[in-house]
Amino acid sequence: MNFKTILFGAIAVGLLFIIYLCLTTSFYPDLANRGLFGDSFGALNALFSGFAFLGIIYTIILQSQELGLQRKELELTRAELKRAAEAQEASGEALTKQAASLKITAKLNGLNSRLQYYNTLIELNRTEKYGIGNGPLHQQYMHEVDSIIQEIKSLTEDK
Numbered sequence: 001m002n003f004k005t006i007l008f009g010a011i012a013v014g015l016l017f018i019i020y021l022c023l024t025t026s027f028y029p030d031l032a033n034r035g036l037f038g039d040s041f042g043a044l045n046a047l048f049s050g051f052a053f054l055g056i057i058y059t060i061i062l063q064s065q066e067l068g069l070q071r072k073e074l075e076l077t078r079a080e081l082k083r084a085a086e087a088q089e090a091s092g093e094a095l096t097k098q099a100a101s102l103k104i105t106a107k108l109n110g111l112n113s114r115l116q117y118y119n120t121l122i123e124l125n126r127t128e129k130y131g132i133g134n135g136p137l138h139q140q141y142m143h144e145v146d147s148i149i150q151e152i153k154s155l156t157e158d159k
Contacts, residue, residue, distance in 0.1 A: 104155055111155075115148045 028034040122141045 107155055108152065111148050111152050115145060115152075118145045118148070 024034055024037060028037055118141050122138065122145070125138050125141065
């Protein structure tokens with residue numbers, strides 16, 4: 001309801017009251033007769049009071065139905081929030097696994113670079129310019145290559 005409707009209703013009720021007061025005063029100048037006239041509306045007063053009480057009961061019933069609907073909506077919201085939390089938890093676990101995989105991949109890339117470096121040194125050591133042989137430098141490079149291969153094996157084993 002807007003303000004104009006409420007204002008119009010209040011003015012209409014006020015005017016009706018003023019008209020009622022003027023009419024009862026003009027038709028019943030004696031105060032005792034006016035009292036009898038007002039008492040004649042006692043049954044009508046009880047009828048309107050009963051309608052007001054029924055209106056209050058109807059309002060309570062509507063509010064209880066609305067409350068039931070709100071409870072159902074709240075249950076649905078809780079269920080949806082629970083599903084969202086579970087999905088977010090699963091996503092977090094997947095991200096943790098992905099981060100671990102990326103860490104292993106980075107280590108493997110680093111070990112691969114070291115392995116290529118030592119393979120290059122070994123090949124250079126075997127050329128005629130540097131002399132062919134299994135000297136101490138060659139043995140040191142081979143030992144480094146073996147340790148890198150062991151690290152790669154340990155990283156790639158399923159745990």
